[in-house]
Amino acid sequence: MTDYTLETEAGRRESLRRMLTIREFDTKAGQYFADGEIPGFVHLYIGEEAVAVGTCAALDPDDLISSTHRGHGHCIAKGLDTELMMAELFGKEDGYCNGKGGSMHIADVESGMLGANGIVGAGPPLATGAALSIDYQDRDQVALAFLGDGAVAQGQVHEAINLASTWDLPAIFLVENNRYGEATPVEKQHNLSQLSDTAQAYDIPGLTVDGMDVTAVAEAVKEARKRARAGDGPTLIEAETYRYRGHYEGDEQNYRTDEELEQWQERDAIDSFKRRLIDRGELTEDDFEEMQAAIEEAIADAIEYAQESEFPAPEEAYDDMFSESVPEIEAFAERIRTDGGSNGGDA
Amino acid sequence: MAQAELEQEQTETMTVRESIRQALREELEHDEDVYIIGEDVGAFGGVLEVTGNLYEEFGEERVRDxxxxxxxxxxxxxxxxxxxxxxxxELMFSDFTGVAMEQIMNQMxxxxxxxxxxxxxPVTVRTTEGGGMGAASQHSGTIHSWISHFPGLKAVAPGTAAAAKGLTKAAIRSDDPVFVFENKMIYEQQGEVPTDVEYTIPIGEAAVEREGEDVTVVGTQRLVGEALDVAESLSGDVSVEVIDPRSLYxxxxxxxxxSVKKTGRMVVADESPLSYGTHAEIIARAQEEAFFSLDAPIQRVGTPDTHMPFSTPLEQEVLPGGEDVKDAIRRIT
Structure with a gap:
């Protein structure tokens, strides 16, 4: 198994590699979205890489995560395959969800990734439920919910954290505070200046960490995991970070200044981690160039895989509603397909 | 459950409430991955006393407040x-579904x-519906049409004690999300219930509760029993066939x-609001498949698009019952 922890040299290099992979994957996803090959909406994780990677490096491979609409980074940090991810973004049969989910619903339950989510704040109740399953079956796992700063205002997030803390479930709530809930600054959405203070309402530990520092994130999650496994209940961690791209691709970003973006980019998580590894003698510029080149090639392969993959057959639209077919869908499908092969929706 | 089916089984007499509790008990025993969660389902025994003493029998991990x-x-x-x-x-009252609707419609x-x-x-949601006890508008709703309408959810709504047990067990054994809509006015209704622990009713199978020749009444929940009483009172005059769909989706x-092909006439009796719902769906399907067998316009009995009012005379005014079923039959026979 790949060494993936901030505590070993190999693990640190792997962490850097995953951060770079996220950036390259999302850079290309943005390009192919702009070109029109990726339909729908995409929300890119560029700038926030240290949060997902620091978190997942501190988790065990068997642990479960719930994600957000900005989920590509969580997937890559958790170890999902970039070819299957890209195929899903392209709406292809070989994608993780056979083209039914796309960027906002990418999931791989088998790998412990319980889904990106198009509803802000919907992940934490699911993670609480996953923690309930873990607790009920006494499994050696934890469930971690990624949520954004905007989600902290959602009612169902409160219900989820309250339930997890009341039952001492092995859960972790990881708030990615990237300063904006969609286009509205965090100050206009909350009366608290530190979102981790919400933890006080549940009598659980709450801490704010530098989300541009992969090691700081990993240390906080490691501690939270230990606490969760000891049966002491959840922890709420706020990671202060910043997204370099808009809320979604195409967002005009008139709500922030170039200066603000540049200030955050000066503290870029990948650059600083790379420098740290070089300073420690664990990486050379040549190593880095080599790593970057390999990642560019891997993501180019992922694009090619996605482009060459087939679209799902149209009649697959009727599959996967239930564990078994229901007569209603069978009958409706038969009528539509008998009358010409589509429900009038073909352009 | 149809009489003919029941005769194949060893049965005992019990109330709908007891039959649901028995279903829950049997499934907790059958599969250790099954557990109950909800408001006051544990030590208190459930606000409508359905979970009863299951907390004492199975402990707080498996019957969780x-x-x-x-x-x-x-x-x-x-x-x-x-x-x-x-x-x-358990969602204590179906009116509370609104509070949870995001997770139901976008996740589950x-x-x-x-x-x-x-x-x-594999999640089961049990909830109570229906007016008749002066519980007013926020504790008396019948919302099963929303859930039946929403793709990806299954919905069952028993009208007899046997159906309550068989459907609850089938719901828990299903790998799909199933809502069990329990009408709170029939918890005390008694019936014959199969004792076999493997007894389930396949989701998606209706029961002909009484055979007849002149008119088909498709009744749900409390209105199954009321339709059977009407059928009995009209016997010798009008021959009424009564069907409990049991599963709505x-x-x-x-x-x-x-049935409609045989009788040529149909009344759909369901407590949900009359517009845009369960009645319309059942009628649409009947006319698609049996249009040329129909001898009269199909009738519907339900709540007249109002909320359930508090005061007894107001509630009785809008709550559909046996008299409404009888009037509907009379209009077309």
Whole structure:
């Protein structure tokens, strides 16, 4: 198994590699979205890489995560395959969800990734439920919910954290505070200046960490995991970070200044981690160039895989509603397909 | 449950409430991944006393009291069902579904499909519906049409004690999300219930509760019993066939269509509001398949698009019952 922890040299290099992979994957996803090959909406994780990677490096491979609409980074940090991810973004049969989910619903339950989510704040109740399953079956796992700063205002997030803390479930709530809930600054959405203070309402530990520092994130999650496994209940961690791209691709970003973006980019998580590894003698510029080149090639392969993959057959639209077919869908499908092969929706 | 089916089984007499509790008990014994969560389901025994003493029998891990937090309960049940356990969540009154609707419509109902079929969703939601006890507008609703309408959810609504047991057990054993809509006015209704622990009713199978020749009454929940009483009172005059669909989604269209082809007349009696709902769906299917067998306009009996009022004379005014079923039959026979 790949060494993936901030505590070993190999693990640190792997962490850097995953951060770079996220950036390259999302850079290309943005390009192919702009070109029109990726339909729908995409929300890119560029700038926030240290949060997902620091978190997942501190988790065990068997642990479960719930994600957000900005989920590509969580997937890559958790170890999902970039070819299957890209195929899903392209709406292809070989994608993780056979083209039914796309960027906002990418999931791989088998790998412990319980889904990106198009509803802000919907992940934490699911993670609480996953923690309930873990607790009920006494499994050696934890469930971690990624949520954004905007989600902290959602009612169902409160219900989820309250339930997890009341039952001492092995859960972790990881708030990615990237300063904006969609286009509205965090100050206009909350009366608290530190979102981790919400933890006080549940009598659980709450801490704010530098989300541009992969090691700081990993240390906080490691501690939270230990606490969760000891049966002491959840922890709420706020990671202060910043997204370099808009809320979604195409967002005009008139709500922030170039200066603000540049200030955050000066503290870029990948650059600083790379420098740290070089300073420690664990990486050379040549190593880095080599790593970057390999990642560019891997993501180019992922694009090619996605482009060459087939679209799902149209009649697959009727599959996967239930564990078994229901007569209603069978009958409706038969009528539509008998009358010409589509429900009038073909352009 | 149809008389002929019941005669095949060893049965005992019990109330709907007892039959649901027995179903829950048997499934807790049958599968250790099954557990109950909800408000006051544990030590208190359930606000309408359905879970009763299951807490004492199975302990607090398996009959788990929750905070009053419907979105949290349903969300946790959904997340748990996707990760290896089989929760049975109780929503105390169906009116509280609104509080949890986000998790129901965007997570529970969609996860399997959005993920390309790569997760099961073995979650059961039990909830109570219906007016008749002066519980007023926020504790008397009949909302099963919403759930039946929403793709990705299954819905059952028993009208007899046997159906209550068989459907509850089938719901818990299903790998899909199933809502069990219990009409609170029939908890004390008695009936014959099969004792076999393997007894389940396949979701999507209706029951012909009484055979007749002149008119088909498709009745649900409390109105099954009321329709049977009407059929009895009209016997010798009008021969009434009574069908309990038992499952609302999927719906056993064939059994209903076959009956309408025989009788040529139909009344649909369901407590939900009359517009845009369960009645319309059943009627649409009947006319699609049996249009040329119909001898009269299909009639519907339900709540006249009002909320359930508090004061008894107001509530009785809008609550559909046997007299309304009888009037509807009279209009077309």
């Amino acid at each position: 929750t905070p009053i937090a419907e979105a949290g309960i349903i969300g946790a049940a959904t997340g748990a069902a996707a990760t290896g356990t089989r929760p049975v969540a 109902a969609k996860m399997r499909y959005m993920f390309g079929g790569k997760t099961d969703m 999927p719906l056993d269209t064939d059994t209903i269509v076959e």
